[in-house]
Amino acid sequence: MALLRIAPNGYIRRANAAARRLLGASLPQGADPVHIGSLLDGPGRPAGEWIAETHAARRSDGRSEVLRLRARDDAAKEQHFQVTLAMDPVEQPGLIAVLNDASALKTLEAQFVQSQKMQAIGQLAGGVAHDFNNLLTAIRGHCDLLMLRHDKGDPDYADLDQIGQNANRAASLVGQLLAFSRRQQLQLETLDTRDVLAELTHLLNRLVGEKITLTISHDPTLRAIRADKRQLEQVIMNLVVNARDAMPAGGNIEIRTDVLSIDDLARDKVSLPKGDYLRIRVTDEGCGIEAGLVDKIFEPFFTTKRVGEGTGLGLSTAYGIVKQTGGYIFCDSEVGKGTCFSLYFPAQAGVRQAVRPVAAATEMTQILQRASVLLVEDEAPVRAFAARALRLKGYEVHEAASAEEALALLDGGLTVDIFVTDVVMPGMDGPSWVRAALRDRPGTRVVFMSGYTEDIFGEGHDPIPNAAFLAKPFTLNELIQAVARQMQDPPRRLDA
Known part of the structure; x- marks a missing residue:
């Protein structure tokens, strides 16, 4: 057991061999006393103040603090000691200090605090990134719609192009936040x-x-x-x-x-x-x-x-x-x-995945001419852009601002070929309402949209059939391509 005899003013009177090994210093046997504050840092205040306060209280109930060993040139890592004080029954006035190595405990504590900090920053980053991705989807989308109405020779075209490029840069920064928070949706594929x-x-x-x-x-x-x-x-x-x-x-x-x-x-x-x-x-x-x-x-x-x-x-x-x-x-x-x-x-062990063949242009045009979409998105600017983009490409679009509204439309007799829906929404989320809708409409295609997704389909649920994922922020072309890929094969209509 490591023991120190300490005077009320904080100077060390004696130290046993165990204490010398722990502290790694040449402690006094009587002459040239060393102050405990020169060896150990106190818990938010000088160690000497804690010693003096404990002695003044005249209590021997075992006051304890974790103190840090002051840095030494030969120290490989930071060391901490749990120091318990009691009144010295022999040398009065004075205190007895019992030292126990608490370095492992402090390391675990620091790791826990760090993990909590990382998790908190990750949650903040993921939440902020989700909101920014909705904003960037609307900015990029409406920019794309404007660029469709301007030729490259138009003076405004260059300005619109700059807006689009800077939105892309912002999307890249948001992607870094999502990567750090591990809340981005990865598009996994077999790679060489x-x-x-x-x-x-x-x-x-x-x-x-x-x-x-x-x-x-x-x-x-x-x-x-x-x-x-x-x-x-x-x-x-x-x-x-x-x-x-x-x-x-x-x-x-x-x-x-x-x-x-x-x-x-x-x-x-x-x-x-x-x-x-x-x-x-x-x-x-x-x-x-x-x-x-x-x-x-x-x-x-x-x-x-x-x-x-x-x-x-x-x-x-x-x-x-x-x-x-x-x-x-x-x-x-x-x-x-x-x-x-x-x-x-x-x-x-397997080989890379084969890419599905793209339908011929004439076949795709015929599909688009008869395809209908139920678009579900609670963010009005994103919904407005997506609806306009899909209508421009020949889709019949029905809009809903919530999952509950979407289910009400379907219960009212609406039939569509594909659901395009946000994942995270107030009330019922995207995967939940889609599962409910697919019970009576198993052939309906699905495109999920989200600024981030963490366990997108939820634990304990089977994968949703005929479903694809589109990460926000997306461009007009990315939206159209995602829906078109889902509609490559002739759609099975609900009333067929």
Whole structure:
């Protein structure tokens, strides 16, 4: 047991061997006393004040606080001790302090607080992003409608184009917030990473500049993965940009892919399940990251760059995307030698998915001429844009501002070929009303729209048949294409 004898003024009179080992300092045996405040930081106030207050109260009921050991040059990590005080029955006036190492407890507490902070920021980011995506859908959509009425030679066309481009930039920023909060809808598909990286090579070479050499190599036995292509590209670009910024004088960046069979891999408080994984490594020869900072690099808004040179969202965005995909990301770094980010994705046994053939133009025109849509969206600007866009393409559109209104229209005898509905709405949500409607209309196609979705169809429910997803914000063409894809085959009408 680690014990200290402390005078009322906070100076340490004696320390046993256990206390010396814990504190790692040369404590006095009588001469040149050391003040406890020079060794331990108090809980929001100097440790000496706590000692004096406890002695003045003349209480021996075991007052306890967690104190932090002041930083030492040889300290590998922060240390905390639970210090319990009692009146010294032998040397009066004075106190006895019992020390217990509380570093593990404080580490767990810090991890819990950090996870709560990450969750709170994620919920805030996801909620804000959802609202912004509705606004951006309306802005981009009405901009598209205006551009249909202007030729490229029109003086207003360039202004409208600028509005559209800036809306796209805003959508990209919102996408980063959703990636961090892990509340974006991923469009998962079977990917060959050789194809993904081949398409990215030109852009990556432009990003790194002339001072840096980019090399890409692949395992000849490479396996496919299930991922969102656009988001995987975003992760790789973020890592390459970070590698570039770590080498202002130039150097080499290597992207290497291989396949591993893992029986047991545990690191960074994560254990990978047994199985085959495709690994993507992005390695640079830059300045490296200090050991004390590696654990923080995936935190949102944390950056080692100077003010104004980074948002601190790049690596947290990559982390969110990889985790939501079902993968893992790790960082190995050595100051002065470089950094390697390793991505692990479960390898797939199958081949890439076949693309459904697109209906011929004449056939599609005939389908559109007789197709009817029930559009359900609680945001009036989004509903107005979507309805106009669909009518311009020949659809018969029926509008509803809520799920309850949509069901009332159907109960009143309305028959349609396809439901186009928001996911998150006041009252009944999109998946719930669609399930209710499909009980009597099983052949109806569905397009779900949402600024984000988390468990879009809800836990414990079967997938909704004939359903597709359209992420907000979307353009006029994206909306039309999503509906057209659902209507490729001749629709089965409700009264057929």
